[in-house]
Amino acid sequence: MDERKMRMIIEKVIEKMEEQSSIPVEASGRHVHLSKEHVRQLFGDDRHLSIKKELSQPKQVQYNQRVTLIGPKGIIQGVTLLGPARGNTQIELTKTDALKLGIDPPVRESGDLQGSASLWIAGERGVVLAEESTILAKRHIHMEPADAQRLQVEDRQKVAVRIMTNRPVIFEDVTVRVHENYRLSMHIDYDEANACNYVPGTRGKIISID
CATH class of the missing domain: 2.40.40.20 (Barwin-like endoglucanases)
Structure with a gap:
């Protein structure tokens, strides 16, 4: 085997080893997980939600429907809605989003909502105040x-x-x-x-x- 082919084989082996020791990275944009009660208030019920695609984590989906977030200093329209419904509504933003809305949410792990920021959410059938719902996802x-x-x-x-x-x-x-x-x-x-x-x-x- 000539040196060029050997070098190509070695490079492919190294590339495979690096891939096995590395982790795929996903960038997560602003999104909302609604509680069943908030789904009912904003969309009627989950029968009115249609799935756009499945996400990388099993049983997690993105809906075609979107919501609007309303804060003290601004609004953000067309925010992604994820499912299935949760026990409590959770809104995940970036710091840039939070500044636009005029709020100061804490950096938290998913589900850790006590004392977090509150926001109004507008959907197809109404508006709700999601109290202690909003975090910067850790x-x-x-x-x-x-x-x-x-x-x-x-x-x-x-x-x-x-x-x-x-x-x-x-x-x-x-x-x-x-x-x-x-x-x-x-x-x-x-x-x-x-x-x-x-x-x-x-x-x-x-x-x-x-």
């Missing part, structure tokens, strides 16, 4: 137990991840979330994505574990 990684074992991490651990783009950034304090129903993916918001020149297909690599 960056995190979803993974199955097999992925956690391969990457040598545990549920709830905090890690630092290097985002591998032409403008690489290291994100610290990234929460690992392990569950058998998860699929491997790191989630960052659009502000974070813009900071590192994110493009679809971007991957990250865990470089340290707390």
Whole structure:
């Protein structure tokens, strides 16, 4: 085998090894998870919601319908609505969105809503005040137990991840979330994505574990 072919084979092996040790990264835009009661008030009921597409995490969907967010200083129209319905309405924004709306939501993990910001939400059939509903989503990684074992991490651990783009950034304090129903993916918001020149297909690599 000549040197050129050998070099190509070695490069492909290295590329495969790097892929196996890296994590796909997804940029998450502003979106809303409604409670069943708020679905009823804004759209009638969930029979009036139609699925646009399935998301990377199992059983999570995006609807065709959208909502408007109303804050003290501004509004944002056409906000993505995700499902299925949850026990409590949760709105996830970027800091840029929050400044436009005139609110100051905390950085929180999903579901940690006590003391968070409130917003009005407008839908096809009405308007509701979603109290203690709004957060800046803390960056995190979803993974199955097999992925956690391969990457040598545990549920709830905090890690630092290097985002591998032409403008690489290291994100610290990234929460690992392990569950058998998860699929491997790191989630960052659009502000974070813009900071590192994110493009679809971007991957990250865990470089340290707390």
